[in-house]
Amino acid sequence: MLTIHYKKWLFVFIIYISISCSSTKIFYNYADYFLINWFESYLELSMNQRSDLNIKVEKFLIWHRKSELPKIILFLEELKVRYKDGFDKQDIEWVRLESKKILQRVLIYSEMDIVSFLLKIDDKQILNAKNKLSIKKDDWLIKQSMMTSEELRDHILDRSYEFLEDWFGSLEFSQRKKIATWVKSDHNWVDIRLRNREKFQYDIIELLKSKKSLKENVHFWVLNIESHWTEEYKNAIEDKRQEWEMITLMIDASTLPHQRSHVLSKLDKYIEDFKDLSSIERKISD
Numbered sequence: 001m002l003t004i005h006y007k008k009w010l011f012v013f014i015i016y017i018s019i020s021c022s023s024t025k026i027f028y029n030y031a032d033y034f035l036i037n038w039f040e041s042y043l044e045l046s047m048n049q050r051s052d053l054n055i056k057v058e059k060f061l062i063w064h065r066k067s068e069l070p071k072i073i074l075f076l077e078e079l080k081v082r083y084k085d086g087f088d089k090q091d092i093e094w095v096r097l098e099s100k101k102i103l104q105r106v107l108i109y110s111e112m113d114i115v116s117f118l119l120k121i122d123d124k125q126i127l128n129a130k131n132k133l134s135i136k137k138d139d140w141l142i143k144q145s146m147m148t149s150e151e152l153r154d155h156i157l158d159r160s161y162e163f164l165e166d167w168f169g170s171l172e173f174s175q176r177k178k179i180a181t182w183v184k185s186d187h188n189w190v191d192i193r194l195r196n197r198e199k200f201q202y203d204i205i206e207l208l209k210s211k212k213s214l215k216e217n218v219h220f221w222v223l224n225i226e227s228h229w230t231e232e233y234k235n236a237i238e239d240k241r242q243e244w245e246m247i248t249l250m251i252d253a254s255t256l257p258h259q260r261s262h263v264l265s266k267l268d269k270y271i272e273d274f275k276d277l278s279s280i281e282r283k284i285s286d
Contacts (some may be wrong), residue, residue, distance in 0.1 A: 069278035153185035196233035
């Protein structure tokens with residue numbers, strides 16, 4: 001899927017920081033609200049659990065402002081330098097590895113707080129989470145799996161245009177035509193991701209049940225998250241990685257000067273936002 005994968009390669013840090021929010025600052029300043037409500041969408045938290053989670057989330061955000069945002073700013077500034085004159089394979093690999101480091105640092109920092117919080121989850125809450133995971137039918141992957149091949153391709157193409165025009169500005173007719181030749185209707189890839197997610201969700205429930213060995217299991221998850229992927233997903237993701245690399249290079253080769261300037265300006269805006277956010281002191285509320 002061109003949109004999601006191009007985004008994942010070049011702008012994973014934006015997904016990680018702003019998720020689906022249109023404003024990075026808005027999301028960041030209300031991240032405690034979003035994160036706690038996400039947990040509560042699967043777990044019916046008691047007042048004590050919610051209070052404990054709130055403290056842990058605020059502690060995380062204080063650390064993230066002070067420690068991680070400066071690193072992300074440096075990442076974006078380096079990305080600008082690399083992108084200015086065009087991307088090559090080494091640049092793409094650099095983005096992938098640096099993005100992975102960003103996520104890894106977050107997981108390592110959060111590890112003990114995750115263990116502490118999960119130890120307080122009881123069997124009833126685990127069952128509730130399992131049920132909610134199994135009945136969630138409005139998911140975008142499930143919706144894609146129910147589309148016809150033509151509908152799926154149109155859906156992917158529309159999202160691709162939307163994403164690329166957000167970053168590059170208006171696309172030329174020749175560019176839109178070229179993008180249309182890259183977009184595929186791949187139900188097999190959708191099905192592989194669905195099966196992988198089912199395994200991942202099953203492993204999460206098993207993790208929640210493993211009270212006696214929870215600390216060791218969470219540590220293993222933090223360091224080996226990919227071990228919970230299915231074998232077919234591991235194989236497919238490597239094929240997709242090569243495909244994404246090719247598409248990224250082709251998009252970069254067809255980028256016009258004013259479009260490259262549009263991307264650089266957008267990166268500047270993120271850098272400015274992150275600098276503003278990192279300068280705001282946040283304190284844990286009583």
